[in-house]
Amino acid sequence: MSQLEFPGVYVEDVGLLAIGTLKLTDKNLSFRGDKGGKSVTVAGSDIRKLKWQKLGNKPGLRVGCSDGAVHRFGGFKDTDLDKLKQFTDSAWSQSIEPSPLFIKGWSYGQAEVKGKNIEFNWEDKPIFEIPCTNVSNVTANKNEAVLEFHQNDASQISLMEMRFHIPVDGENEDEVDKVEEFKQAVLAFAGLEAEAEQPICLLSDVLCTTPRGRYEIKVYPTSIALHGKTYDYKIPIKSINRLFLVPHKDARSVFFVLSLNPPIRQGQTRYSYLIMDFQKDEEQEMELALTDEQLESSNGTLQRTMDGPIYKIVSALFKSLCNLKVTEPGRFVGNSGTPAVQCSHRQNAGFLYPLEKGFLFIHKPAMYIRFEDISSCHLARSDGGTVTRTVDFEVDLKSGGPIIFNAMDKEENNKLFDYLNKKNIKVRNPARVDGGRGAGAVDSDDEIDPYKAAVKAEGRAKDDSDDESTDEDYDLDQDLKRKAKEKDSSEGSASEPDDEYDSGSEQDSSGTGESEPDSEEDVPAKRQKKEKREKKEKSEKKEGKKGKKDKDPNAPKRATSAYLLWLNANRASLKEEGDSVADVAKKGGQKWKTMSADDKKEWEAKYEKEKVRYEAEMKEYKKNGGGASSSKGSSSAKKSSGPSSSKAVSKEFISDSDDSDDEEEAPKKKEKKAAPKEESEEDSDGGASGGSDESEDSD
Structure with a gap:
């Protein structure tokens, strides 16, 4: 058995059970989160103890390492124990020991710091254990130690604080303070040693693109502190899981990127990456406040005095502090x-x-x-x-x-x-x-763009036509004489009548030019007549458009396509929090394209059934006379909208018919408005108003 793989396994990550895949090979044990979360890799030679104990109410594997670190993986099945035993015995020469938890509910026992874990036991039986790296702060009181924990934003329920009551014998003054001793033991493995007044180095006026701004960065053995004009951040070294050094496209600057888990937070904004921007040609001489032991542990990477491009110094420093490879x-x-x-x-x-x-x-x-x-x-x-x-x-x-x-x-x-x-x-x-x-x-x-070529050709043609025409000076006196001449020639004729809304016009509707000016009552009457004509034309246009067939609600439902059948069945699984209808449809379309023909067979078969059902129902629907009423109604509407002839009536026909009616009424108006000498002024006024009323009735 060369390797084992267990999908759906989870690992504890600062109060969160992160799901991923666990792989066991002859050389190592590796865990990769499904969504790019926590990753763990342990060499087989570094494994010291393997225990089978529950994690999150499911069987789990506890892996103890030579450096004191402990990794716990849960989500196994009871049947997986035999496979794991067989593999670990042959590959790593390690046996798995059963380790049941003590769950009687007692709240007393022995609290000890073993390796990098806080173990709480009773008679050598484990009750619970907490990684020291999860601790954010320790406070020691008289006989009580208070532990505060880091918070994971992705976790719905978090452990905030835990208190240990440690009895102290006050009679023996020479006895070691057990509370202080417990505190120092936790701090030693939690990476929370008190920061010295002098940091390892100070980076001033560093440009950061994320979070954006210029910061003063103090680098300590266990953390880095960013001080800006508006916000300050503190990042534990242990939260840095990747380092990148990449050049800018302009080749004048470089980006140094720190991947953070958990991310730093400012209000509701989370920053999973710290991105520093350094100029490539910026050099600096830097003094590093490191001990001799720290310099030796860097394997020659760091020196007490370093000079050169600042981005190289910073990348070498973080590489040594984080014990990570810088990816380029x-x-x-x-x-x-x-x-x-x-x-x-x-x-x-x-x-x-x-x-x-x-x-x-x-x-x-x-x-x-x-x-x-x-x-x-x-x-x-x-x-x-x-x-x-x-x-x-x-x-x-x-x-x-x-x-x-x-x-x-x-x-x-x-x-x-x-x-x-x-x-x-x-x-x-x-x-x-x-x-x-x-x-x-x-x-x-x-390649030629046809639209662009057409626009250019049109522009050239316009320029040519403008060049052929010559500009002439405008003569104002000549233009006024021409307008006056046109006015004199048109006076007394009906070829260019004045606007009918002009109350000062000397022409009546007959166009003779002999009657007196229109009265104030005649102008609104003519205006109403025109408005009526326009309304009539609009109504007849609308009636001509009523030939559109209305949908019958009793008609059978059309067959649903294979894609829509599949999408409706899988819509809930495709939808994520915050997705709109369009987002779900887009995801569905992309997934449908990647599906094989075998996967689509089921839905295509359902579509064929739907198709047969629709054809049968449509046949029965037409047999019972479905759809006939709507078509008859549309044809009758067309007939009633036009004149008695079977031909379609256009807009010009309607306008001509109205004008012909006015021509027939014109002689009647002339008779009623005969010479004003034969009638009195009151009779002539009555005739004019009567003619107006008659024309309105005819309309």
């Missing part, structure tokens, strides 16, 4: 000649760094994506235009939805494609761009 870019070189690929994530511009074991994005939000968490990648155009200078890089995670980087230079397409192939990462569109052509290719800049 590998062989990937982008189009800019640096490992930085400029792109955007959620409209925030930044840089993507393809490293040896993952992708690092700086900076909003900063993230590190491990290759082992990636299921596939996709390179595509940014939009559907004919000329595209950018591509989108989509990373699909095994744990869920994709991460998309937009607005990436198209010249990076081939470089990323070759890089992914070397790392054996699946690409969903495996086609390399050759000369800007091919499947999945990005169009060349030299």
Whole structure:
């Protein structure tokens, strides 16, 4: 048996049970969180004790290491014990001892600091144990030790404080203070030694992009303190789990990145990365306040006096303090000649760094994506235009939805494609761009945009026409004479009547020019007549549009497609907290594309059943006369909307018919408005008003 793998196992992480996968090989034991959380790696030669005891009401494996650290893994099954015993005996020569917890509920026992754990036992039987690294502060009173604990933001329930009552014999003055002794033992392994007045080094005016601002950074053996103009932060060294050193795209500065777990917090904002920006050519001589033992433990990496580029000094210092490797870019070189690929994530511009074991994005939000968490990648155009200078890089995670980087230079397409192939990462569109052509290719800049060419041609034609015409000086006197002449020639004729709303016009509706000016009562009457005509035209237009068929509520429901059947059944599993309907539909569409034909068979069979059902119901629906009433109603509406003839009536026909009615009424108006000499002034006024009323009735 070369290796064992247990998915769904969890590990205790500052009060949170982080779920992941535990792998046991001949060389080591490794745990990887499902969502990029806590990771643990223990060499097989460093394992000293293995115990089988419960963790979170389920069987677990307690692993004791040579350095005093203890790792506890839970979520096993009872049947897994035989497999583990067989493997550990053959691979590591270690046997697993059963260790049942003492659960009688007594609140007294012996509290001891063993290795890096606080163990609470009764008669050598374990009751509980707490890692010293979870302790944030220890306070010693007269006969009581108070322990405060770090808080994990992801945990719903947290242990805040624990008090140990340690009896002290007051008669024996020479007796060692047990409370103070317990406190110092916890502090020694909790990494909470009191900070000396003089830190190891002081970094002044350091530019940080996350959290943004300039800070004064004091580096202590167990923590680093950031002092800014607005906020201060304190970061324990043990919370730093990764170090990165990557160059900026401009090649004038470098980013030094610290990955933090748990993240630092300011209000509701959490920062999982501390990103420092150093100038490449900035050099400094630095004195490090380190003891001889600390210098020896650095294996020659650190010296009491160090000089050179400041980013190299800082990276070497943190490498020694955190006992971590500084990850730098590998062989990937982008189009800019640096490992930085400029792109955007959620409209925030930044840089993507393809490293040896993952992708690092700086900076909003900063993230590190491990290759082992990636299921596939996709390179595509940014939009559907004919000329595209950018591509989108989509990373699909095994744990869920994709991460998309937009607005990436198209010249990076081939470089990323070759890089992914070397790392054996699946690409969903495996086609390399050759000369800007091919499947999945990005169009060349030299390709012609038809719309752009048409606009340019139109502009040139306009410029040519403007050049052919010559500008002439404007003569105001000549223009006034021309207008006066046109006015004299048109006076007395009906060819260009004055506006009918002009109360001072000398023409009546007959166009003779012989009647007296319109009275104040005639103007509103004419206006009402025009408004009536416009309303009539609008109503007839609306009636002409009523031919649209209304949906019958009794008609059978159409067959639901195989995709919608699958989406409705899996909508709850696809939806995450904060997702909208559109987000769920997008996730569903992406997952449906990746499903195999065998997975889709079930839903396609259901669709065929739906199709047969719909055809049968529609046949029965039509047999019973369904849909006939709505079609008849629409045809009758069309007939009633027009005149008695079967032909369609246009807008021009309606306008002409109204005008012809006015022409027939014109002689009647003339008769009623005969010569004013034959009638009195009152009769002529009555005739004018009567003509107006008659025209309104005719309308």
